[in-house]
Amino acid sequence: xxxxLIAFGSALWLGILTSxxxxxxxxxxxxxxxxxxxVTHPFFVLLSGVAYTVGRMATYAILGFILINSILSIPQVxxxxxxxxxxxLGPILIITGLILLDVIKINFSGLSLSQKHNNxxxxxxAPGAFLLGAxxxxxxxxxxxxxxxxxxxxxxxxxxxGAMLPFIYGIGTGLPVLVFAIAIAMGVSSLSHWFNxxxxxxxxxxxxxxxxxxxxxxxxxxxYFLKLF
Numbered sequence: 001x002x003x004x005l006i007a008f009g010s011a012l013w014l015g016i017l018t019s020x021x022x023x024x025x026x027x028x029x030x031x032x033x034x035x036x037x038x039v040t041h042p043f044f045v046l047l048s049g050v051a052y053t054v055g056r057m058a059t060y061a062i063l064g065f066i067l068i069n070s071i072l073s074i075p076q077v078x079x080x081x082x083x084x085x086x087x088x089l090g091p092i093l094i095i096t097g098l099i100l101l102d103v104i105k106i107n108f109s110g111l112s113l114s115q116k117h118n119n120x121x122x123x124x125x126a127p128g129a130f131l132l133g134a135x136x137x138x139x140x141x142x143x144x145x146x147x148x149x150x151x152x153x154x155x156x157x158x159x160x161x162g163a164m165l166p167f168i169y170g171i172g173t174g175l176p177v178l179v180f181a182i183a184i185a186m187g188v189s190s191l192s193h194w195f196n197x198x199x200x201x202x203x204x205x206x207x208x209x210x211x212x213x214x215x216x217x218x219x220x221x222x223x224y225f226l227k228l229f
Protein backbone atom coordinates (compact mmCIF):
# COMPACT_ATOMS: atom_id res chain seq x y z
CA UNK A 1 0.00 0.00 0.00
CA UNK A 2 2.83 2.38 0.90
CA UNK A 3 4.54 1.59 -2.41
CA UNK A 4 1.37 2.49 -4.31
CA LEU A 5 0.93 5.77 -2.43
CA ILE A 6 4.55 6.74 -3.10
CA ALA A 7 4.16 5.96 -6.81
CA PHE A 8 0.88 7.91 -7.08
CA GLY A 9 2.31 10.80 -5.06
CA SER A 10 5.42 10.90 -7.25
CA ALA A 11 3.32 10.93 -10.44
CA LEU A 12 1.12 13.73 -9.04
CA TRP A 13 4.18 15.77 -8.02
CA LEU A 14 5.80 15.33 -11.44
CA GLY A 15 2.57 16.53 -13.06
CA ILE A 16 2.36 19.63 -10.85
CA LEU A 17 6.04 20.42 -11.44
CA THR A 18 5.50 20.04 -15.21
CA SER A 19 2.55 22.42 -15.14
CA UNK A 20 4.37 25.19 -13.23
CA UNK A 21 7.61 24.94 -15.20
CA UNK A 22 8.27 28.27 -16.99
CA UNK A 23 7.52 27.13 -20.55
CA UNK A 24 4.24 25.24 -19.89
CA UNK A 25 3.08 27.78 -17.28
CA UNK A 26 3.56 30.75 -19.60
CA UNK A 27 1.82 28.84 -22.40
CA UNK A 28 -1.09 27.91 -20.14
CA UNK A 29 -1.69 31.43 -18.84
CA UNK A 30 -1.34 32.95 -22.31
CA UNK A 31 -3.76 30.40 -23.76
CA UNK A 32 -6.40 30.86 -21.05
CA UNK A 33 -6.06 34.66 -21.24
CA UNK A 34 -6.49 34.39 -25.01
CA UNK A 35 -9.60 32.27 -24.55
CA UNK A 36 -10.98 34.80 -22.06
CA UNK A 37 -10.76 37.58 -24.66
CA UNK A 38 -13.03 35.59 -26.96
CA VAL A 39 -15.78 35.16 -24.36
CA THR A 40 -17.66 37.90 -22.52
CA HIS A 41 -19.47 35.96 -19.77
CA PRO A 42 -17.31 34.83 -16.80
CA PHE A 43 -19.06 31.44 -16.67
CA PHE A 44 -18.08 30.64 -20.25
CA VAL A 45 -14.56 31.92 -19.60
CA LEU A 46 -14.33 29.43 -16.75
CA LEU A 47 -15.90 26.69 -18.89
CA SER A 48 -13.32 27.29 -21.64
CA GLY A 49 -10.52 27.30 -19.06
CA VAL A 50 -11.71 24.00 -17.58
CA ALA A 51 -12.05 22.47 -21.07
CA TYR A 52 -8.51 23.62 -21.93
CA THR A 53 -7.20 22.12 -18.68
CA VAL A 54 -8.99 18.81 -19.25
CA GLY A 55 -7.58 18.72 -22.78
CA ARG A 56 -4.02 18.97 -21.43
CA MET A 57 -4.70 16.39 -18.72
CA ALA A 58 -6.25 13.94 -21.18
CA THR A 59 -3.36 14.25 -23.63
CA TYR A 60 -0.68 13.53 -21.03
CA ALA A 61 -2.70 10.66 -19.58
CA ILE A 62 -3.54 9.02 -22.92
CA LEU A 63 -0.04 9.50 -24.36
CA GLY A 64 1.56 7.92 -21.29
CA PHE A 65 -0.97 5.10 -21.21
CA ILE A 66 -0.39 4.28 -24.90
CA LEU A 67 3.40 4.40 -24.56
CA ILE A 68 3.46 2.14 -21.52
CA ASN A 69 1.00 -0.42 -22.85
CA SER A 70 2.61 -0.46 -26.29
CA ILE A 71 6.01 -1.15 -24.79
CA LEU A 72 4.77 -3.80 -22.37
CA SER A 73 2.63 -5.52 -25.01
CA ILE A 74 5.76 -6.66 -26.86
CA PRO A 75 7.00 -9.79 -25.03
CA GLN A 76 10.66 -9.30 -25.96
CA VAL A 77 10.64 -5.67 -24.83
CA UNK A 78 8.76 -6.53 -21.64
CA UNK A 79 11.30 -9.24 -20.79
CA UNK A 80 14.17 -6.87 -21.56
CA UNK A 81 12.71 -4.18 -19.30
CA UNK A 82 12.03 -6.68 -16.53
CA UNK A 83 15.67 -7.72 -16.67
CA UNK A 84 17.41 -4.38 -17.18
CA UNK A 85 14.97 -1.61 -16.14
CA UNK A 86 16.23 -1.62 -12.55
CA UNK A 87 19.79 -1.16 -13.78
CA UNK A 88 18.82 1.58 -16.23
CA LEU A 89 16.69 3.51 -13.72
CA GLY A 90 19.69 4.94 -11.86
CA PRO A 91 21.42 6.51 -14.88
CA ILE A 92 18.04 7.73 -16.24
CA LEU A 93 17.27 9.53 -12.97
CA ILE A 94 20.76 11.04 -12.85
CA ILE A 95 20.47 12.38 -16.40
CA THR A 96 16.97 13.72 -15.70
CA GLY A 97 18.23 15.39 -12.53
CA LEU A 98 21.07 17.05 -14.45
CA ILE A 99 18.56 18.37 -16.99
CA LEU A 100 16.38 19.80 -14.21
CA LEU A 101 19.49 21.45 -12.72
CA ASP A 102 20.35 22.92 -16.15
CA VAL A 103 23.68 21.10 -16.17
CA ILE A 104 22.59 19.32 -19.35
CA LYS A 105 20.78 21.50 -21.87
CA ILE A 106 18.72 19.99 -24.67
CA ASN A 107 16.64 21.38 -27.52
CA PHE A 108 13.18 19.90 -27.68
CA SER A 109 10.34 21.31 -29.77
CA GLY A 110 6.80 20.03 -30.08
CA LEU A 111 3.74 21.02 -32.01
CA SER A 112 2.75 24.63 -32.63
CA LEU A 113 -0.29 26.37 -34.07
CA SER A 114 -0.62 29.43 -36.26
CA GLN A 115 -2.55 32.45 -35.02
CA LYS A 116 -5.31 31.62 -37.51
CA HIS A 117 -5.83 28.14 -36.05
CA ASN A 118 -5.64 29.55 -32.50
CA ASN A 119 -8.47 31.94 -33.33
CA UNK A 120 -10.61 29.21 -34.85
CA UNK A 121 -10.23 26.93 -31.83
CA UNK A 122 -10.84 29.76 -29.37
CA UNK A 123 -14.02 30.80 -31.17
CA UNK A 124 -15.28 27.19 -31.12
CA UNK A 125 -16.06 27.42 -27.40
CA ALA A 126 -15.37 24.62 -24.94
CA PRO A 127 -14.69 21.91 -27.60
CA GLY A 128 -12.16 24.20 -29.27
CA ALA A 129 -10.55 25.02 -25.91
CA PHE A 130 -10.29 21.28 -25.20
CA LEU A 131 -8.49 20.71 -28.52
CA LEU A 132 -6.24 23.72 -27.89
CA GLY A 133 -5.19 22.28 -24.53
CA ALA A 134 -4.63 18.83 -26.03
CA UNK A 135 -2.40 20.23 -28.78
CA UNK A 136 -0.42 22.54 -26.49
CA UNK A 137 0.27 19.59 -24.18
CA UNK A 138 2.31 18.05 -27.02
CA UNK A 139 4.52 21.15 -27.29
CA UNK A 140 7.14 19.71 -24.94
CA UNK A 141 9.96 21.91 -23.70
CA UNK A 142 13.20 20.45 -22.21
CA UNK A 143 11.95 20.42 -18.60
CA UNK A 144 8.50 18.97 -19.34
CA UNK A 145 10.04 16.42 -21.71
CA UNK A 146 12.55 15.36 -19.05
CA UNK A 147 9.83 15.01 -16.42
CA UNK A 148 7.47 13.09 -18.69
CA UNK A 149 9.79 10.86 -20.72
CA UNK A 150 12.70 10.71 -18.30
CA UNK A 151 10.80 10.34 -15.02
CA UNK A 152 7.15 9.37 -15.37
CA UNK A 153 7.54 6.72 -18.09
CA UNK A 154 10.47 4.89 -16.40
CA UNK A 155 8.62 5.06 -13.07
CA UNK A 156 5.48 3.62 -14.66
CA UNK A 157 7.40 0.86 -16.46
CA UNK A 158 8.97 -0.14 -13.16
CA UNK A 159 5.70 -0.33 -11.18
CA UNK A 160 2.95 -2.94 -11.19
CA UNK A 161 0.25 -0.25 -11.43
CA GLY A 162 2.26 1.75 -13.94
CA ALA A 163 -0.63 2.09 -16.41
CA MET A 164 -2.47 4.24 -13.84
CA LEU A 165 0.38 6.68 -13.27
CA PRO A 166 -0.09 8.76 -16.48
CA PHE A 167 -3.65 9.56 -15.37
CA ILE A 168 -2.40 10.70 -11.95
CA TYR A 169 0.29 12.72 -13.73
CA GLY A 170 -2.40 14.27 -15.96
CA ILE A 171 -4.37 15.36 -12.89
CA GLY A 172 -1.22 16.98 -11.49
CA THR A 173 -0.64 18.92 -14.70
CA GLY A 174 -4.20 20.21 -14.60
CA LEU A 175 -4.43 21.47 -11.01
CA PRO A 176 -2.33 24.68 -11.29
CA VAL A 177 -3.83 25.49 -14.70
CA LEU A 178 -7.33 25.16 -13.28
CA VAL A 179 -6.45 27.63 -10.50
CA PHE A 180 -5.33 30.21 -13.07
CA ALA A 181 -8.41 29.56 -15.20
CA ILE A 182 -10.63 30.33 -12.19
CA ALA A 183 -8.56 33.42 -11.37
CA ILE A 184 -8.82 34.75 -14.93
CA ALA A 185 -12.58 34.08 -15.01
CA MET A 186 -12.93 36.01 -11.75
CA GLY A 187 -10.86 38.87 -13.14
CA VAL A 188 -8.12 38.72 -10.51
CA SER A 189 -6.02 41.81 -11.18
CA SER A 190 -2.91 40.61 -9.30
CA LEU A 191 -2.50 37.53 -11.49
CA SER A 192 0.84 38.71 -12.89
CA HIS A 193 2.13 39.12 -9.33
CA TRP A 194 1.23 35.53 -8.47
CA PHE A 195 2.65 34.35 -11.78
CA ASN A 196 6.02 35.89 -10.90
CA UNK A 197 5.97 34.40 -7.41
CA UNK A 198 5.07 30.96 -8.72
CA UNK A 199 7.85 31.17 -11.32
CA UNK A 200 10.38 31.88 -8.57
CA UNK A 201 8.97 29.06 -6.43
CA UNK A 202 9.15 26.67 -9.38
CA UNK A 203 12.89 27.38 -9.73
CA UNK A 204 13.63 26.11 -6.23
CA UNK A 205 11.16 23.21 -6.51
CA UNK A 206 12.75 22.10 -9.78
CA UNK A 207 16.27 22.34 -8.34
CA UNK A 208 15.26 20.36 -5.25
CA UNK A 209 13.60 17.69 -7.39
CA UNK A 210 16.67 17.51 -9.63
CA UNK A 211 18.89 17.02 -6.60
CA UNK A 212 16.64 14.27 -5.24
CA UNK A 213 16.64 12.53 -8.63
CA UNK A 214 20.44 12.51 -8.68
CA UNK A 215 20.67 11.15 -5.13
CA UNK A 216 18.12 8.39 -5.84
CA UNK A 217 19.82 7.68 -9.17
CA UNK A 218 23.18 7.30 -7.45
CA UNK A 219 21.55 4.97 -4.91
CA UNK A 220 20.11 2.72 -7.64
CA UNK A 221 23.40 2.83 -9.52
CA UNK A 222 25.22 1.78 -6.35
CA UNK A 223 22.82 -1.13 -5.85
CA TYR A 224 23.00 -2.57 -9.34
CA PHE A 225 26.47 -1.66 -10.56
CA LEU A 226 28.74 -1.02 -7.61
CA LYS A 227 27.06 -3.32 -5.05
CA LEU A 228 27.52 -0.70 -2.36
CA PHE A 229 24.18 -1.19 -0.57
